[in-house]
Amino acid sequence: MKKNQNESLENQDIEIRLLVDAIYQKYGYDFRNYSQAHVKRRILNRFNLSGMKNITDMIHESLANRKFVDQILMDLSITVTEMFRDPAFYKALREEIFPLLQSYPFIKIWHAGCSSGEEVYSMAILMKEEGLYERTQIYATDFNPVIIKQAKDGVYPLNRMKEFSVNYQKAGGKGSLSDYYTINSGDAKLLEILKKNIVFATHNLVTDSVFAEVNLVICRNVLIYFDRYLQDRVIKLFVDSLPEGGLLCLGSKENLQFSSHYHEFNPLIPKEKIYIRKYLL
Numbered sequence: 185m186k187k188n189q190n191e192s193l194e195n196q197d198i199e200i201r202l203l204v205d206a207i208y209q210k211y212g213y214d215f216r217n218y219s220q221a222h223v224k225r226r227i228l229n230r231f232n233l234s235g236m237k238n239i240t241d242m243i244h245e246s247l248a249n250r251k252f253v254d255q256i257l258m259d260l261s262i263t264v265t266e267m268f269r270d271p272a273f274y275k276a277l278r279e280e281i282f283p284l285l286q287s288y289p290f291i292k293i294w295h296a297g298c299s300s301g302e303e304v305y306s307m308a309i310l311m312k313e314e315g316l317y318e319r320t321q322i323y324a325t326d327f328n329p330v331i332i333k334q335a336k337d338g339v340y341p342l343n344r345m346k347e348f349s350v351n352y353q354k355a356g357g358k359g360s361l362s363d364y365y366t367i368n369s370g371d372a373k374l375l376e377i378l379k380k381n382i383v384f385a386t387h388n389l390v391t392d393s394v395f396a397e398v399n400l401v402i403c404r405n406v407l408i409y410f411d412r413y414l415q416d417r418v419i420k421l422f423v424d425s426l427p428e429g430g431l432l433c434l435g436s437k438e439n440l441q442f443s444s445h446y447h448e449f450n451p452l453i454p455k456e457k458i459y460i461r462k463y464l465l
């Protein structure tokens with residue numbers, strides 16, 4: 185590659201870092217330890233859509249225009265999700281984890297990085313079917329306020345329900361997914377009874393502290409966007425949220441193996457990335 189080309193790519197990387205820094209300093213959203221490849225891809229995509237001359241223009245626009253920053257937050261947030269995503273994981277919860285929870289008088293669950301709520305309602309349905317929901321409190325958090333509002337509403341395009349139903353059946357669903365929603369102008373609205381024990385809130389895993397002490401943390405498909413340092417910090421947050429015997433569930437492409445907190449957990453169902461916090465003797 186020619187020297188000039190190399191230099192301009194290097195400059196682009198510097199400008200991206202400055203943009204990320206400006207967003208942190210002005211608005212407190214800290215993407216400095218997200219995976220660099222992820223941040224670069226998403227920022228360049230926004231740059232191409234923006235019609236601006238260079239990334240430095242994006243810095244000026246970010247400092248002056250909150251709406252532009254909200255767009256970047258949305259870009260960096262990647263909110264792709266689905267109900268009963270990875271059905272085998274939910275089947276493992278139903279068949280192997282819930283029997284352990286049956287003896288608990290009260291169960292607290294934290295869905296960290298819950299996006300638009302599909303995985304949270306999946307959990308609520310599962311717990312209802314296993315007779316655990318009435319003594320469960322679910323905290324569902326995400327740093328993106330727009331997506332948390334959607335999660336609270338629990339309204340999804342009807343055309344996605346077919347795919348969600350297939351997942352539900354594969355996860356060992358005991359009825360029909362349509363038992364849990366009503367249809368209104370092309371949308372599926374999840375039943376209010378599912379929301380009864382769910383608290384939705386904004387919480388930033390990078391800048392906020394422990395949310396609550398819980399028995400089960402579900403943080404799936406979030407750590408993949410963080411670098412090793414940040415993954416470790418967030419896992420420490422989970423260590424501090426879980427008592428001995430508490431459970432941590434990660435996404436299919438995530439694991440604890442490289443974390444400095446690995447020794448605090450035992451793999452319980454390794455295939456499904458379910459870990460148990462060790463008992464201290």
Ligand SMILES: C[S@@+](CC[C@H](N)C(=O)[O-])C[C@H]1O[C@@H](n2cnc3c(N)ncnc32)[C@H](O)[C@@H]1O
Pocket residue numbers: 261262263264265266269296297298299300303325326327328331387388389390391403404405406409435
């Ligand atoms: C790909 S979605 C995963 C959603 C769901 N957990 C699942 O597995 O289907 C990643 C979510 O993590 C959230 N997220 C990213 N950075 C975060 C942070 N610092 N704190 C809290 N949530 C974050 C995003 O807003 C997004 O909704």
